[in-house]
Amino acid sequence: MLTPSLQDIKAEITALPHKELVQLCLQLAKFSKNNKELLGFLLFGSENLAGFIAEVNAVVSAQFDALPSSLYLAKKGIRKISQQLNKYQRYAKNPQVEVETLLNFCQRMKELPFKFSRYPALQNLYESQLQKIEKNVAVLHPELNYDYARILADLRPG
Numbered sequence: 001m002l003t004p005s006l007q008d009i010k011a012e013i014t015a016l017p018h019k020e021l022v023q024l025c026l027q028l029a030k031f032s033k034n035n036k037e038l039l040g041f042l043l044f045g046s047e048n049l050a051g052f053i054a055e056v057n058a059v060v061s062a063q064f065d066a067l068p069s070s071l072y073l074a075k076k077g078i079r080k081i082s083q084q085l086n087k088y089q090r091y092a093k094n095p096q097v098e099v100e101t102l103l104n105f106c107q108r109m110k111e112l113p114f115k116f117s118r119y120p121a122l123q124n125l126y127e128s129q130l131q132k133i134e135k136n137v138a139v140l141h142p143e144l145n146y147d148y149a150r151i152l153a154d155l156r157p158g
Contacts, residue, residue, distance in 0.1 A: 025039065034087070037087075037091070038091055041091045041092070042091075046092075049092065049094060049096070049097055052088075052092060052097065053097055053100045053101060056085070056088050056097075056101050056104075057100070057101060057104040059084075060081055060084075060085060060101070060104055060105055060108065061104070061108060063077070063080075063081045063084075064081065064108040064109075064111075064112075067112075069113075071114065071119075074112075074114075075119065075121060075122060078109070078122065078125065079125070081105070082105070082125060082129070085101055085102070085105055088101065089101060089102075095136040095137075095139045095140055096136075096140060096144070098132065098133075098136050099133055099136045099137055099140065099148055102129050102132055102133045102136075103133060103148070103151055103152070103155070105129060106126065106129055106130060106133070106155045107155065109122075109126055109129075110155065117157060130152065130155060130156065133148070133152055134152065137149060137152065
């Protein structure tokens, strides 16, 4: 089956009656959990970004609290948290959301009971998250830029 272009899909959607469009959206939401989460964010969470950030940070904190004591399983859990965080950031498409959620992630990583700097995979993950923060801080308003730069300096090792 050939996948139509986005332009073709847009043209077809604009031609559909309201009732059919609602049915298509519901069918899309039922198809996959990611579609349902994205649709939920767009309908209910996109206006209140502060609430969305707080909710994501609470989820991340709960997942860090639930990490197992086994280092192997903890590494897998941290990667899973990172992947989920990336998904939430794609939903919001806002640099401030990305900065605040990544700052929370990095602060939680620093609170881990073991030194992640001894493990290259975790150290590389941590460094890549810090680089993402730096890239997004540069785009923000100068006042926010200064505040986030101070927090970022505290997260830098050494």
